[in-house]
């Protein structure tokens with residue numbers, strides 16, 4: 001099976017603040033496959049967010065490699081990393097990170113415009129994705145005028161509308177009730193399987209994790225395949 005899109009090997013990451021050093025990743029390795037949802041679980045502080053940031057080039061490991069389609073991301077310049085992220089990645093966070101002064105439509109259009117799409121094309125694509133996530137009636141609403149579940153659906157539309165190859169989601173259902181969390185998860189799965197996307201989802205919800213195709217556990221800075 002060669003649908004491995006990303007392979008991380010021997011990731012080591014220690015945070016240093018003054019004389020205090022916190023070893024977080026101590027040789028973590030994993031593979032991520034297209035068309036699959038991979039859950040990452042582990043107790044609070046075990047390094048789940050750190051791992052996701054490294055996979056998404058938002059943080060650099062002290063050593064180790066992150067190979068994406070044959071290219072070592074840890075060797076890219078900051079400018080190359082930004083271009084790589086814009087072209088290939090979608091991020092979804094626990095707290096939506098939507099821009100508060102912009103409408104749902106504008107929020108979803110934004111990364112498409114930054115990515116160079118014409119305004120008319122960006123609008124068409126954003127409308128398509130907002131419809132897919134069931135927000136066609138909320139296009140003009142700002143995040144403050146939407147419910148938690150609606151905001152998270154807008155964030156998913158924003159993350160997926162540029163057709164990223166890899167989606168990194170850090171507790172995307174973490175601040176939702178069980179019913180909303182299940183709905184968001186189902187939507188996520190439908191949209192990503194349509195595009196054969198690779199998804200890595202950090203969650204502390206074991207029930208949701210068990211609905212993913214693979215579950216990885218971080219313990220003592222290492223990643224184990226359950």
Ligand code: ADP
Nearest residue numbers: 015017022024043044045046047048049050051
């Ligand atoms: P998780 O997402 O599993 O809760 P994190 O990756 O956020 O864990 O954090 C792992 C450990 O690293 C924690 O002990 C946390 O306090 C520490 N940590 C995270 N980010 C930083 C940082 N920027 N500077 C110093 N320590 C950090």
Ligand code: MG
Nearest residue numbers: 048049050170
């Ligand atoms: Mg975290």
